[in-house]
Amino acid sequence: MVVRTELFDHPGNPVPEGAxxxxxxxxxxxxxxxxxxxxxxxxLRGTVTLIQGRAEFIEKYFETIADLRARGFAVVTFDWRGQGGSERKLRNRRRGHVRDFSEYVRDLETVVSGVTLAHMPGPHYALAHSTGGLVLMLAASRMRTRFERAVLTSPLIxxxxxxxxxxxxxxxxxxxxRIGFSRAFxxxxxxxxxxxFETNPLTSDERRFRRGEAVLRGADDLEIGxxxxxxxxxxxxAMRRLFDPSFGPAMTLPTLIVCAGQDAIVSARAAEAFVRQTRVTSFLEIAGARHELLMEDDLYRDQFLAAxxxxVAEGALLSA
Structure with missing residues (x-):
């Protein structure tokens, strides 16, 4: 199966230098x-491992990568199996499919061990969006010794x-x-x-929305349906596992969950309920924002970056 080995450079979304x-x-x-x-x-403030959501790709996060680097962070990111430039196992490349989310946990552990810890300076932090947030929570017991803190945007809880x-x-x-339709849409x-754009549930920022469309027009092999x-x-x-009575109390990775007040994709209320079951997780809701906080209008995006x-600064002080 074809794997894209380079990053797609678009005039409106140039590849950050030094990749x-x-x-x-x-x-x-x-x-x-x-x-x-x-x-x-x-x-140098350490490294942020940026963990994408479903159907996303590295190029979508170039602006955020630049923001993190300007704050003194090194950045690692990757495409999940079956999407972006990573390997896709199904004959129909557009079908986003895994049998179990343990496959995504395996992806995350591979990248953290083989790239983040192998090549990048500490301390280490995680920034995960949507499906990526769910995967990080599933892996949290093992990631506690690898990440100092984690921030989740609009997690799929x-x-x-x-x-x-x-x-x-x-x-x-x-x-x-179970009856044979697993690989069907x-x-x-x-x-x-x-x-x-007028009815999209992802962002109220038209410039960022159009930028994502332009990237996919130029590199449609990055897209899935x-x-x-x-x-x-x-x-x-996977979501059900998070609400097992033993899961929340066992969490030891300090985590901030930031939800969007106008999110129609995932449930902010489910995330809030999950936080109440843990001792090390905090919750913040940004009123008026839609699902993709890092692609949102500056009014909302700046609130997230401030949080x-x-x-992260609080964690650095506590560990100093």
């Missing part, structure tokens, strides 16, 4: 595209208001996956996800 790209292979022999950068400002209720969707997805799902039924069933199992800065 080091590498392909790493997971224990189950899936090749992942990774990229890393050193900071552009002093003093519960499904939002788009479509049918989670109480209906999850049992149905599990049933359909979710009902109504298509190979290409198209949102008109709707998730498969098996992916959705796996996500439901990130404060949370």
């Amino acid at each position: 080091v790209c590498a392909i790493v292979e997971t224990p189950d022999r899936v090749r992942l595209r990774t990229a890393r950068w050193m900071p552009t400002a002093s003093p 519960g499904l939002g208001k788009v479509g049918v209720s989670q109480r209906v969707v999850c049992p149905l997805a599990n049933f359909l996956a 979710v009902p109504g799902g298509k190979p290409k996800i198209v949102f008109p 709707a998730p498969t039924i098996g992916w959705l069933a796996a996500a439901c199992r 990130f800065d404060a949370f």
